Amino acid sequence: MSAIGDEPVRITNEEYKVRQQRLFSQMRPDDLLLITSPKTSVRSNDVHYVYRNSSDMLYLCGWEDPDSLFMAHNEEGNWVVSLFVQPKDVLKEIWEGRRPGAEGAIEHWPIDMAHTYEELSDLLSNRLEKCSRVLVKTGCNLDVDSIVNDAFTAKSRSRQKFGTGPNSIEDPSPRINELRLRKSAAEIQQMRHSAMIASQAHIHAMRNTKPGIGEWQLEGVIEGVFKWLGSSGIAYPCIIGSGENATILHYNVNSDTCDDGEILLIDAGCEYRGYASDITRSWPVNGKFTDAQKEIYQLVLDAQTAAINACVVGNEYDAPHEAARKVLAEGLIELGVINQNLDEALCAENGQLKSWYMHNTGHWLGLDVHDVGIYRPDGKARILEEGMVLTVEPGLYFGSWRPDVECPERYSNIGIRIEDDVLVTANGPDVLSKDCPKTIDEIQSIVGTA
Ligand code: GLY
Ligand code: MN
Ligand code: MN
Helix, strand or coil: CCCCCCCCCCCCHHHHHHHHHHHHCCCCCCEEEEEECCCCCEEECCEECCCCCCHHHHHHHCCCCCCCEEEEEEECCEEEEEEEECCCCHHHHHHHCCCCHHHHHHHHCCCCEEEEHHHHHHHHHHHHHHCCEEEECCCCCHHHHHHHHHHHHHHHHHHHHHCCCCCEEECCHHHHHHHHHCCCHHHHHHHHHHHHHHHHHHHHHHHHCCCCCEHHHHHHHHHHHHHHCCCCEECCCCEEEEHHHHHCCCCCCCCCECCCCCEEEEEECEEECCEECCEEEEEECCCCCCHHHHHHHHHHHHHHHHHHHCCCCCCECCHHHHHHHHHHHHHHHHCCCCCCCHHHHHCCCCCCHHHHCCCCCCCECCCCCCCCCCCCHHHCCCECCCCCEEEECCEEEECCCCCCCCCCHHHCCEEEECEEEEEEECCEEEECCCCCCCCHHHHHHHCCCC
16 A cells, blocks of 8 residues: 555644634623534444434534544633543453543543533533623534523523523524634645545555445445544545446445446545545446446546636636536537537536436535535625635536436446545645545556556
């Protein structure tokens, strides 16, 4: 396996504190901020799903364990951050793993006070009485919702007596999302590393592809490389579809064999220290593109190049989408798949392009694979800025199984998507996933060589 370079430096507590202060600077002194963690979830009987804390918790303090709450209140002009965590517990630690506990949390995490989750009810109720607005995303943690609800009920009962307690509740997500949309230098390093690992996984899958191999076997290769190279695993379920499965956008059963003559589409990204990569490559199972496959592949690649070139500071966020759509429509007119002129082909209502290209060209990428950030704030297209990261993923899908449209026979069951992760910089687009091969020659020289 080729080297992927040194591990990036971890995000520092100083950086977490800068993020916290950016958020606090948009708050009122009588606010109480609560960032919840999702509850653990049972898969079946005694087995739980692998736990992942909320991206907002990871963003603001890097705490990964369940039964946690991030709380911030203002005291004489200063914001005080408290973290509630699982207590140290020898028996639990023997069974489930070591815990930092409140002692470890205060020593190593970017917080001012640490408490155990068992103290949550009392301490949170107390804080709620003293605030007038609660900033919390409800519906994520029912323990916290219930304590907050009780505070509102208590407030209405005692309003006339004491006049204390919260008056309003607001979701802090829009503010946090705006911060998360622009990545810091340290975040970009984690994301570049995530994309480097995912690129290696795709290369290994290419090498191991040959007629007769199972989609599930390539899933094993991909996930094995993700772990081998130090990521925590998948950022989303791998999409590994051969033949007609390549024409199903989010196919992820991965239970067919890959047959001679088919195109295989793999959309797979890992999570590295919480940060997602999201890469798609499409290649011939037997290592050699047919002429028809080449025509579609090169067209999607040209569309992707045009879209990546549109990822520049000052462009609207949908400039890459419009660039890709134009190239695809022109190409399909040229190939005789579309019998409309360019304007007609691109028309949202009746244009023929959407029969073969039915999704957007990208999305924000970060701690979530479909990362946060409003695409049209105040109804106006978002303007791309330095530090934003988005995917660029045009595709064409000719599913001959589809009853809604007549698939051109020449391109029957060809599904191609090419997806890269692109950082917007002052010097133009920086493709974080550039290690992943994508020209026809590169792919043909790699597939089946394991
Ligand atoms: N991997 C899902 C997507 O590309 O949006
Ligand atoms: Mn994507
Ligand atoms: Mn993807």
